Amino acid sequence: MLLSFLFFSVLCLVQTKSIIEPCTSSFSCPSLLSYLLPWDSKLSEIATRFNVNVSDILAANYVYPITTTTSYANEILRAKSIVKIPIACPCVDGIRRSMSTIYTVQPSDTLATISDGFGGLVSGEQIKNVNSINPTNPLVNGGKIVIPLPCSCLNNVNNGGNVVYMSYVVQKGESLGSIAMVYGTTVSDMKTVNGIAEAAVDPGDILSVPISACSSAPLNWYNESLIVPNGSYALTATNCIKCTCAPLDLKMQCNPSGLDVPCYNLHCKGSNLLIGDVHVEHSKTGCNVTQCVYRGHRGGKILSSMMNSSYLMCPGI
Ligand SMILES: *[C@@H]1O[C@H](CO)[C@@H](O)[C@H](O)[C@H]1NC(C)=O
Numbered sequence: 001m002l003l004s005f006l007f008f009s010v011l012c013l014v015q016t017k018s019i020i021e022p023c024t025s026s027f028s029c030p031s032l033l034s035y036l037l038p039w040d041s042k043l044s045e046i047a048t049r050f051n052v053n054v055s056d057i058l059a060a061n062y063v064y065p066i067t068t069t070t071s072y073a074n075e076i077l078r079a080k081s082i083v084k085i086p087i088a089c090p091c092v093d094g095i096r097r098s099m100s101t102i103y104t105v106q107p108s109d110t111l112a113t114i115s116d117g118f119g120g121l122v123s124g125e126q127i128k129n130v131n132s133i134n135p136t137n138p139l140v141n142g143g144k145i146v147i148p149l150p151c152s153c154l155n156n157v158n159n160g161g162n163v164v165y166m167s168y169v170v171q172k173g174e175s176l177g178s179i180a181m182v183y184g185t186t187v188s189d190m191k192t193v194n195g196i197a198e199a200a201v202d203p204g205d206i207l208s209v210p211i212s213a214c215s216s217a218p219l220n221w222y223n224e225s226l227i228v229p230n231g232s233y234a235l236t237a238t239n240c241i242k243c244t245c246a247p248l249d250l251k252m253q254c255n256p257s258g259l260d261v262p263c264y265n266l267h268c269k270g271s272n273l274l275i276g277d278v279h280v281e282h283s284k285t286g287c288n289v290t291q292c293v294y295r296g297h298r299g300g301k302i303l304s305s306m307m308n309s310s311y312l313m314c315p316g317i
């Protein structure tokens with residue numbers, strides 16, 4: 001009895017903290033992983049490793065493609081850089097986690113080296129459990145295993161504001177305060193979100209960091225909704241429209257992407273304003289502002305409409 005209690009305590013001591021969000025719905029939400037590169041890697045290798053598109057990684061890190069993504073795929077990122085990886089966060093067996101990353105075992109891999117390759121976002125123990133790795137079912141070179149990755153949705157809300165949650169592996173020398181500062185949140189928010197009473201965190205703990213985001217919900221879009229974290233952009237309407245999240249007021253701003261794809265209906269009807277363009281008319285009393293705004297897309301057609309507002313003060317003056 002005492003022995004098993006001691007054993008349990010030791011297990012608890014070595015176990016790292018990580019948020020577990022129970023769930024019931026089949027709906028999945030957008031989320032991010034903060035990936036600290038364990039070694040120099042090509043962008044295409046990172047994309048393959050996490051089963052995401054290069055273009056989606058570029059968007060999550062606000063790197064805007066000038067022509068195509070091909071030139072970026074071979075870009076080498078240095079070890080210890082941090083890359084945000086966008087992943088869908090579904091509900092799997094009652095817990096929020098991503099199970100869509102499949103890894104092919106390499107010669108000389110161990111559970112520990114595979115965990116390192118994913119920047120500590122998953123532990124060797126978790127890989128072992130999910131894949132039922134044991135002496136009769138060992139890791140074999142060329143074998144395919146599922147990599148469970150941590151994520152949370154929490155309704156994409158924090159303190160009444162829109163957020164996207166990012167899974168973050170605590171590094172040596174970091175504290176809740178230092179992490180909160182970098183990502184524009186607070187220690188008390190981090191404690192609440194992660195359900196921890198104490199501010200102390202240890203290297204290897206996985207925290208859920210709320211990243212402020214812009215939502216299309218107040219914009220009245222037809223047949224589309226989008227949530228874009230601060231510091232990211234999103235391409236929509238078959239890559240014709242790029243939406244960004246203004247860092248100050250967290251308002252979504254959508255403009256033509258300028259990418260080399262065929263796009264129609266980029267002007268508001270009966271106007272020479274492009275989507276995102278603003279026309280300011282001065283008067284004695286102030287200004288009238290007319291803007292052509294994106295309203296979603298339907299059946300390959302881009303929707304837009306004019307918005308008017310009167311200002312006493314003219315913007316930009
Ligand atoms: C990746 O991009 C391709 C082509 O642009 C698209 O068809 C596919 O749905 C994308 N995959 C993901 C996971 O976003």
Ligand SMILES: *[C@@H]1O[C@H](CO)[C@@H](O)[C@H](O)[C@H]1NC(C)=O
Nearest residue numbers: 221222223224225297298299
């Ligand atoms: C898309 O819009 C049409 C017409 O406005 C509506 O009938 C349909 O339910 C919408 N579909 C979705 C998925 O929102």
Ligand SMILES: *[C@@H]1O[C@H](CO)[C@@H](O)[C@H](O)[C@H]1NC(C)=O
Nearest residue numbers: 183184212230231247248250
């Ligand atoms: C958005 O990100 C920028 C740059 O990281 C930061 O300065 C700003 O405070 C953030 N805005 C919000 C509302 O979190």
Ligand SMILES: *[C@@H]1O[C@H](CO)[C@@H](O)[C@H](O)[C@H]1NC(C)=O
Nearest residue numbers: 281282283284287288309310
């Ligand atoms: C601005 O809009 C208001 C209300 O629609 C209108 O009364 C006013 O004449 C407009 N001013 C100009 C300069 O267009």
Ligand SMILES: *[C@@H]1O[C@H](CO)[C@@H](O)[C@H](O)[C@H]1NC(C)=O
Nearest residue numbers: 288289290305306307308309
């Ligand atoms: C916006 O203002 C313009 C010019 O004043 C007017 O022609 C147009 O009908 C207005 N549109 C809306 C939606 O109010």
